[in-house]
Amino acid sequence: VLDGESLYVVCGSARRVSGRQRVYWNTAVICYGLYVVKFDLGRSGGQPAWSSVLESNNSMPFYTVPMTVGRGHLVVTSRPANYQAATSAYVLDAADGQTVRQIPLSGSGQQDNFAMRRRMAIGPAVMTNNRLCVQTEDGMTILGGQ
Numbered sequence: 001v002l003d004g005e006s007l008y009v010v011c012g013s014a015r016r017v018s019g020r021q022r023v024y025w026n027t028a029v030i031c032y033g034l035y036v037v038k039f040d041l042g043r044s045g046g047q048p049a050w051s052s053v054l055e056s057n058n059s060m061p062f063y064t065v066p067m068t069v070g071r072g073h074l075v076v077t078s079r080p081a082n083y084q085a086a087t088s089a090y091v092l093d094a095a096d097g098q099t100v101r102q103i104p105l106s107g108s109g110q111q112d113n114f115a116m117r118r119r120m121a122i123g124p125a126v127m128t129n130n131r132l133c134v135q136t137e138d139g140m141t142i143l144g145g146q
Helices: 114-122
Strands: 008-013 031-038 052-053 061-064 069-072 073-080 087-093 098-107 126-128 131-136 139-143
Touching: 031 073, 061 139, 069 126, 073 114, 073 131, 098 131
Parallel strands: none
Antiparallel strands: 008 031, 031 052, 031 061, 061 073, 069 073, 073 087, 087 098, 126 131, 131 139
């Protein structure tokens, strides 16, 4: 995501993507482990301003949806490929990459097909009227604003 002179990149360990997983191309990124790196395009040298580890499990693939940037924060939504694992959204401080808040989007454990489909349909967070709106399994979580 490009925000002014800041470039935020979601990355992880590279692995070969099967044909079945290509269905998610352009709507989700598949990575093993989950990291976010910020580059300041105004600075020379090409070195990252910061990097933040969100999910360090390099043996499990994660799907991410497009990041949301607004008012000094960045929101990354991750979904483990294991549909029974917990799903989270991470709110990061855009200045230093520290996790300000981890929002649980769904629980973990055995679920029926409808619950698993609902979990995979959770979209990216939305910033509107100085509020952060995050879709969860139980409804919406709204943060900020007056």
